[in-house]
Amino acid sequence: MKLHDELVIKADALYKTYTLGKGIQVPALRGASLEVRRGEFISIIGPSGSGKTTLLNILGLLDVPDSGTLYIDGKPVVGLDDNALSSMRLLKIGFVFQYYNLVPILTAIENVELPMVLAGVRPKERRERAKNLLEMVGIPEMADHKPNEMSGGQQQRVAIARALANNPSIVLADEPTGNLDTVASEEIVNLMKKLNRENGTTFIVVTHDMEVAKKTDRILRIKDGKLYGVEEI
Numbered sequence: 247m248k249l250h251d252e253l254v255i256k257a258d259a260l261y262k263t264y265t266l267g268k269g270i271q272v273p274a275l276r277g278a279s280l281e282v283r284r285g286e287f288i289s290i291i292g293p294s295g296s297g298k299t300t301l302l303n304i305l306g307l308l309d310v311p312d313s314g315t316l317y318i319d320g321k322p323v324v325g326l327d328d329n330a331l332s333s334m335r336l337l338k339i340g341f342v343f344q345y346y347n348l349v350p351i352l353t354a355i356e357n358v359e360l361p362m363v364l365a366g367v368r369p370k371e372r373r374e375r376a377k378n379l380l381e382m383v384g385i386p387e388m389a390d391h392k393p394n395e396m397s398g399g400q401q402q403r404v405a406i407a408r409a410l411a412n413n414p415s416i417v418l419a420d421e422p423t424g425n426l427d428t429v430a431s432e433e434i435v436n437l438m439k440k441l442n443r444e445n446g447t448t449f450i451v452v453t454h455d456m457e458v459a460k461k462t463d464r465i466l467r468i469k470d471g472k473l474y475g476v477e478e479i
């Protein structure tokens with residue numbers, strides 16, 4: 247087996263600079279490198295503006311780096327066209343956001359079904375799977391509720407179920423507890439930990455909260471657009 251086959255993510259020397267209207271250059275990533283093994287639960291901490299969201303967007307194929315290499319499940323992704331990137335994103339990546347980003351007019355179960363609709367899963371099968379996922383995240387009774395009828399913690403559970411819908415290789419979570427109180431935060435990180443342990447799902451969680459980071463297998467720090475192990479700083 248080649249080395250990168252067992253790695254869900256292998257990123258080398260990623261650079262990304264944003265150009266503002268007046269030609270001002272904002273460097274966001276400056277040689278970020280990262281290797282993530284299947285089944286790992288990793289957290290990334292770092293100050294505001296250090297490039298955390300930029301990194302997740304690139305790892306999640308929502309954005310492309312200016313330079314560097316990126317392999318997802320052993321496949322090189324830099325240089326793929328938009329169609330190839332979208333289908334890879336749909337099938338291999340799950341996203342969880344700080345503000346949940348659920349579709350407000352859809353019920354919980356419909357939100358969970360959405361990525362499966364896009365992936366062409368048949369209605370009966372996707373309804374069944376969405377039901378199971380809501381059970382797995384602990385809120386089967388919320389299936390027919392809309393987001394505004396749920397607490398923040400419940401909405402984030404729905405978002406996690408949605409992220410898992412197409413059984414992705416990796417779930418990327420950007421401040422998933424940033425909008426939750428202490429109790430709900432702990433419940434959400436415990437849930438992610440359970441899903442990681444029981445289903446082997448790989449998680450990368452960006453967080454400001456050391457209580458969240460401490461529960462993960464490995465903490466990385468991002469500083470000036472580069473990643474370090476905590477022990478390296």
Ligand SMILES: Nc1ncnc2c1ncn2[C@@H]1O[C@H](COP(=O)(O)OP(=O)(O)OP(=O)(O)O)[C@@H](O)[C@H]1O
Binds near residue numbers: 297
């Ligand atoms: N779309 C954009 N256009 C221009 N500059 C951007 C854009 N997105 C991010 N930046 C800049 O890139 C740098 C990294 O931003 P990024 O959002 O990745 O940081 P972050 O670590 O996620 O911060 P936070 O903790 O506040 O969410 C910052 O200097 C930011 O201002």
Ligand SMILES: [Mg+2]
Binds near residue numbers: 298
């Ligand atoms: Mg951010």
